[in-house]
Amino acid sequence: MPRPKRPLITRDAIMRTALRLVDEHGPAALSTNRIAAELGVKGPSLYNHVSGRGEIIDGLRELLTADMDLDAAGLRPWTAACDRMARSYRASFAAHPRVVPLLISQPIQSPLVLAAYERVFAVLREAGWPEDDLMPMVRAMEYLAIGSVLDLATGTPEETERAFDIGLSAFIAGLERQLAERPG
Template sequence: MSLNRGKVLDAALRLADEQGLAALSMRKVAAAVGVEAMSLYNHVSNKGDLLDGLTARVFEEVDVPDPALPWESRVRLLADGLYASFARHPVVVRALAAQDANPRSAGALRVIDALLHALLDAGLSEEATARAYRSLLGMLFGSVLTGTAGGVAAKAERAEPVGAYFRRMATPSELPSLHRVLPALESGDCVQDFEYQLNLLIGGLGSAS
């Protein structure tokens, strides 16, 4: 089976998912596809191109909705699609948040363009569209990173777990609001929180247009 850029990027993405970006190397990717490292340079220019390419693959997993749908539906479909794809590949979210990678492919740009199109159709100016887009990405990154943080590294030991510390300190007399809301904070779900945030964002955009 002949090697191509897509196969190289898919292999790199699998390795990144399994071992993290810090462990990703051209040598490991080459071994995963059964070639010598030098052969990869026929398909990727360098390590940066590799990172950009595997990041683009994550965006390309998202289906672009029918442009005839209402803008609210398109924003929701794209946001949910990006959340699902990012959650499958949180290592890419960490690279995006650190600005170590960018989604450079025609397919990835089509997803971004579709999201911007939906925001413009909400009646926003170009500046407001850019702000809404950045806000949405921030929500996506935050929700995915929070939901997957437990698998990133071994947690440092504490004499008292953080939950126990908060429950001990948040007394009704000293910190009444934290005491009241703490059970809900502890029982929160990242997926539900993202949907709640998305509802707030879409509602706010609708009232602003």
């Protein structure tokens, strides 16, 4: 049987279906066969669009990144940009908390997501942070946001929100102090 002239599925449809499955059924629901069945095709059809589970996880990360306010990187001072970006990151992940375990299961490969990191790095470089501090700073901000998202599932939303606000404020104030105390 020849291939259809127009693809029955797209990479975007695969990712959105995967996101819906994980949102509804948890990380264990992420399988190429299940996604294919949801899309009404056979499992191998997905491999015309994605290389496998790892690429699907990166695609989920891209969907969440697309929901973030990356324009916040244009805010000044850098502390305002970091505050807005951390809140946006948290909001995007909080909308899909069941995806978080998948995202932390593998390193980032997506050029789109890496470009988003670069926007944050550019803000920090401009503020005077040395290159060696950029990734650890961003990762620490992510840990705070991800921890807060995971707490949303077990804690009370108001308390979790307050804890995130306090933690983020303290984190940024601490970084601001560190930068001010740097020689040179």
